[in-house]
Amino acid sequence: MPPARTSATRRLRRPKPHPRLGRIPEIIARLDDAYGLPEWRPHHDAISELVLTILSQNTSDANSGRAFVRLTEAFPAWDDVASAPLGVLIAAIQPGGLAPTKAPRIQGALRDIKERTGGYDLQFLAGLPLEEARAWLRSIHGVGPKTAACVLMFALGLPAMPVDTHVFRVATRLALIPERAGRARMTPEKAHALLEAQVPPQDFYAFHIALIKHGRRVCTAQRPRCPECVLRDLCPAAAVFHPELAGRTARLGGDRRPLQAGGMVGTSPRKTPSQAPPTGV
Numbered sequence: 001m002p003p004a005r006t007s008a009t010r011r012l013r014r015p016k017p018h019p020r021l022g023r024i025p026e027i028i029a030r031l032d033d034a035y036g037l038p039e040w041r042p043h044h045d046a047i048s049e050l051v052l053t054i055l056s057q058n059t060s061d062a063n064s065g066r067a068f069v070r071l072t073e074a075f076p077a078w079d080d081v082a083s084a085p086l087g088v089l090i091a092a093i094q095p096g097g098l099a100p101t102k103a104p105r106i107q108g109a110l111r112d113i114k115e116r117t118g119g120y121d122l123q124f125l126a127g128l129p130l131e132e133a134r135a136w137l138r139s140i141h142g143v144g145p146k147t148a149a150c151v152l153m154f155a156l157g158l159p160a161m162p163v164d165t166h167v168f169r170v171a172t173r174l175a176l177i178p179e180r181a182g183r184a185r186m187t188p189e190k191a192h193a194l195l196e197a198q199v200p201p202q203d204f205y206a207f208h209i210a211l212i213k214h215g216r217r218v219c220t221a222q223r224p225r226c227p228e229c230v231l232r233d234l235c236p237a238a239a240v241f242h243p244e245l246a247g248r249t250a251r252l253g254g255d256r257r258p259l260q261a262g263g264m265v266g267t268s269p270r271k272t273p274s275q276a277p278p279t280g281v
């Protein structure tokens with residue numbers, strides 16, 4: 001089942017949605033039609049999800065999955081991972097990339113959790129108010145908003161929204177989150193609360209999965225296929241990437257600056273890779 005509206009959710013104080021975000025229900029409905037409604041079921045317990053998410057930082061699902069399998073084969077228990085010589089752990093998770101950074105992060109998190117709870121069972125978090133559970137996870141060194149949200153959503157079925165590269169890119173192009181946070185660039189880390197405030201909690205899981213599928217299949221980083229996109233008339237970026245769609249796409253009023261292809265997350269098809277700004281986050 002997708003994460004349902006819970007008492008924890010009702011206790012949340014969410015920022016008021018910005019008026020320009022009135023397209024959300026239609027966007028959700030079209031994504032549901034395009035990608036279906038996924039059924040929520042946990043693939044891992046919470047501690048495994050946490051370790052897997054740390055392994056997934058800055059790499060593909062395939063690589064992090066390989067690293068996770070190797071880790072669990074090399075170390076039968078979490079205590080073994082926590083106390084392993086660092087070099088041995090680094091070697092075990094090498095396929096996940098950035099192993100010298102991730103290995104101490106994983107050990108630090110495991111040791112911290114063991115010290116605080118006496119073990120590695122994080123199921124108790126499901127019984128806490130959502131923001132309390134999130135804060136508990138965020139207080140672990142190396143656990144950022146995405147890792148915390150992955151544990152809450154995927155393992156515990158709570159309404160949290162992980163913002164990964166695909167979710168961030170598509171949501172930014174759809175203008176669901178602004179390109180800037182004050183004077184600084186918007187980042188996926190900062191986008192979590194903004195996006196969660198716009199989407200009904202019961203839709204978080206399906207929305208997250210749909211945006212990832214959409215980002216991989218249609219709204220790709222380099223060449224978004226806007227003419228085929230089910231959201232093209234709702235998306236202000238469509239005319240930026242495909243000028244032939246101008247006049248048939250969403251226009252946002254209010255305080256939004258005119259969209260510039262170079263300023264969008266991802267790149268304009270008119271740019272060559274060497275000219276393009278960095279993609280993803």
Ligand code: SF4
Pocket residue numbers: 170173174218219220224225226229230231232233235236237238241
């Ligand atoms: S219209 Fe283009 S930029 Fe907008 S969501 Fe669809 S593919 Fe992405």
